[in-house]
Amino acid sequence: MTTADVRYARHMLLPEIGEKGQDLLRSSLVTICGVGGLGTPVAQYLTAAGVGRIRLVDPDVVERSNLNRQILHWDEDCDSSRPKVESAEMKLGRMSREVKVQTVRRAIDDDNVSEILDGSNVVVDCLDNYEARFIVNRWCVESGTPLVHAAVEGWKGQATVVIPHMTACLACLIKKVPTVERPIPVLGAVAGVLGCIEAIETVKLIIGVKEGLAGKLFVTDLKDIVLDTFDVEIDPDCPVCGLGKTDH
Numbered sequence: 001m002t003t004a005d006v007r008y009a010r011h012m013l014l015p016e017i018g019e020k021g022q023d024l025l026r027s028s029l030v031t032i033c034g035v036g037g038l039g040t041p042v043a044q045y046l047t048a049a050g051v052g053r054i055r056l057v058d059p060d061v062v063e064r065s066n067l068n069r070q071i072l073h074w075d076e077d078c079d080s081s082r083p084k085v086e087s088a089e090m091k092l093g094r095m096s097r098e099v100k101v102q103t104v105r106r107a108i109d110d111d112n113v114s115e116i117l118d119g120s121n122v123v124v125d126c127l128d129n130y131e132a133r134f135i136v137n138r139w140c141v142e143s144g145t146p147l148v149h150a151a152v153e154g155w156k157g158q159a160t161v162v163i164p165h166m167t168a169c170l171a172c173l174i175k176k177v178p179t180v181e182r183p184i185p186v187l188g189a190v191a192g193v194l195g196c197i198e199a200i201e202t203v204k205l206i207i208g209v210k211e212g213l214a215g216k217l218f219v220t221d222l223k224d225i226v227l228d229t230f231d232v233e234i235d236p237d238c239p240v241c242g243l244g245k246t247d248h
C-alpha cells in the first residue's frame with residue numbers, strides 16, 4: 001500500500017468513495033472564499049479529505065478577535081499581523097504534504113471574480129457579507145460551477161448547495177439582504193458545525209453523491225438543538241438564474 005492508500009483507507013472503505021472517489025478528490029480544485037470561522041474548518045477537513053488543490057481567498061490579516069472561532073489562526077499569527085491566507089497555508093501544509101494550497105489575498109468584486117474563481121470544480125462560500133456572496137453566486141451560475149453556501153450568526157446557521165440551472169441559486173433564496181449586527185456575534189463551534197456541513201457537501205459534489213443540500217435549505221439553532229431542512233424552489237423571475245432574466 002502507498003502512503004496515500006493508508007492515509008485515506010477509512011475513506012476508501014466507504015462505497016461512495018472507494019479508489020475512484022479518492023482520485024476525484026485528489027484531482028479537484030476547491031476555492032474557499034473567506035478564511036474565517038467557516039473557511040478554516042472547511043479548509044482543514046478538505047485538506048484531511050485529500051482534495052488535491054485548495055485555493056484560499058481572503059484580504060484580511062489575523063486579529064485577536066478572530067480566535068474564538070477561526071481555528072487555523074493562532075496567537076502567533078496575531079502577533080505578526082499575518083494575512084489569513086498565509087496563516088492557513090502554513091498550517092494546512094503541515095497537516096498534509098498531499099495538498100497544494102493557492103492563496104489570493106484580495107477581496108472579491110465584480111471586476112476580479114472571474115480571475116479569482118477560474119478553474120474551480122466547487123466554490124465554497126465562507127464569506128461574512130452578502131454583497132460578495134451575490135457576486136460569487138452570479139459567477140457560479142454563469143460559469144455552471146457548483147456553489148456551497150453557509151452563514152452563521154449567534155447560535156444559528158444555514159446552508160445550501162446551488163447547482164446552476166438545476167436548483168435555486170442564492171438570489172432565488174435570499175430576496176432581501178438581511179441586516180446583520182456587526183460585529184457578528186458567533187459561538188465558535190457553531191461556525192465549526194456549519195463549516196463541517198460545507199466540507200461534507202463539497203466532498204459529495206466531487207464524488208457524485210446526489211443526496212444532500214442541493215435545492216434545499218438547512219437551518220439550525222444550536223442553542224435549542226433544532227435542525228430542519230426545507231425545499232427551495234427556483235424562482236422563474238430570479239434576476240440571476242431565472243428564465244425571466246433579460247441581461248443576456
Ligand SMILES: [Zn+2]
Nearest residue numbers: 169172238241
Ligand atoms: Zn436564482
